Amino acid sequence: MSLFLFLSIAQRMRFSAFCLGLAIVCGVGSGHADTLSSSAPIAYLSEVETNxxxxxxxxxxxxxxxxLAKIMTAASVFRALESGTVQETTLCPVSVHAWRTGxxxxxxxxxxxxLNSNIAISDLLQGLLIQQANDAAIVLAExxxxxxxxxxxxxxxxxxxIGLENSLFANPTGYAAQEAQTTASDLARLARYILETFPDRYTLFSSPEFTWNGIFQRNRNPLIGEIRGLDGFGAGRSDTDGYAAVASIERDGRRIIAVVANLPSESAREKALDDLVDGAWEYFGVRTLFDRGDTVAMARVFGGTAGEVPLVASGPIEVLLPRGETLGYRLxxxxxxxxxxPVTPGLRAGELLVLGETGIVYRAPLETGGPAIEKGTLVTRALDGLVELLFGWI
Structure with missing residues (x-):
């Protein structure tokens, strides 16, 4: 595997190295028949294990x-339970506002x-996630x-x-509020957070049924049972932005997260999501770019007995990439x-980014390889300082 490596200064004391023309990754075809597309105006698809x-x-x-705001509501309640602020057995009163509004x-x-009853948080979570209950959301909030x-x-x-960069939630139910907003990438990040942090509670999203107050109801997520392997998260709609969904699907040992939004109808939402999900298995396969310990790049060293140190993969770097050769990727x-x-082996010192047409699709940590580089002589350090002063590090 040959790399064409260039180092350039992005800011003083910061470097970027580019790998262009990686034959195993970069495609040369010009057709688009074998590439994934989506009818949804907004769509996002990610694989969980390799991120x-x-x-x-x-x-x-x-x-x-x-x-879909209820997913964030659930995450906040999960975090409160994890911190010990409340327990599953904590009883919550049903206020007039919660009863009348939700x-x-x-x-x-x-x-x-x-009205005026007291319900355990464990039961309210079932109401929230199985029945999408607005009263459960409000009672939990209060x-x-x-x-x-x-x-x-x-x-x-x-x-x-959690790292949601462009979201603002106005209430626990998702009731219309002009200021409320989210994005596909944020919802995918939220979904991944719940999967990784609260795997035991994630099963609530796919529980088939729940009975409360003598009334039996099946899971209200309209996508469960319609898309093979879908076992969690939910669907939403707003008057201004149409139909949206967040889904987690597992097939053949691979789990993906899919988000679609701005669809005109329930049927359009389901079709867009189904097509997007199928593409994860039809168009992509796992490729190993580097094995553990492989040198990915060389980093400059100041004031040492050597001027460079290898940056190596801290583990196998495996990425889901298109099976064909129609998409261009860069490292x-x-x-x-x-x-x-001095620089010792095993120091976390960099990051490998895989760039697709829409930006970063994968990132992996890099660490320093061996042997250790000791501090150089006074003359060596003085020369390095002079080079930096005159030319900068290039």
Missing amino acids: TVLFSKSPVTPFQPGA GAPAGGATMFAE CLDGDEAAFARRMNEDAED RVTYDGPLTA
Whole structure:
């Protein structure tokens, strides 16, 4: 595998290395018959194990989440349970506001929580995620923070901590609010966070049924049973931005996360999601770019007995890439440098980025290889300093 490596200064003391023309990755075809596309105006597809972005279309275009806001509501409750702020057995009162706004009188999705009753958080979570119950969402918000506005602040603080960069949640239900917005990439990140951090609670999303207050209801996610392997997350709609969905699908040992939005109907949403999901298995396969310990690039060293140190793969670098050769990909290595001697092996010192047509599709950590580079003599360090002063590090 041959690399054409160039180092250039992005900022003082920061470097980027580019790998162009990697034959095993970069395609030369010009046709598009074998490439993945989507009818959805907004679409995002990623693979969980390798954290590879397989498809991205308008990933940061904002849209109103509708009922998809309940995924963030669930994440905030999961985090509160994890921190010990509340327990599954904590009883939450059903207020007049929760009953009237989200319960049976409202005519929407409800778990039929009885006014002035007390419900355990474990049962409210089932109502929230199996029945998409608005009363459950409001009761949980009031139980944790007193009212919906305070809980919305919790949601946004949690969203920022998780890494959602372009989302703002206005309430726990997803009821229409002009300021509420999210993006496909944020929802995919949120989905991945729940899968990785709360795998035991994730099963709630696919529980088939739930009975409360003597009323039996099946799982209200319209996509479960319609798309093979889909076992979690949900669907939403807003008057301004149409139909959207977040889905997690596992087939043949591979799990992917898919997001579609801005669709005109339920049927269009299902078809767009189904086509996108099928593409993960039809068009992509795992390719090993580097094995553990392989040298990926060389990093400059300041003031050492050697001027360069190898940056090596800290583990196998396996990426889902198109089976054909119609998509162009590039590799980029970034690191903060030059590294200052002494430099020992195993130091986390850089990152390999795989770039597709829409941006970064994969990233992997790099570490310094051996042997160790000791601090150089006073003369060596003085010469390195002079070179940097006169020419910068190139």
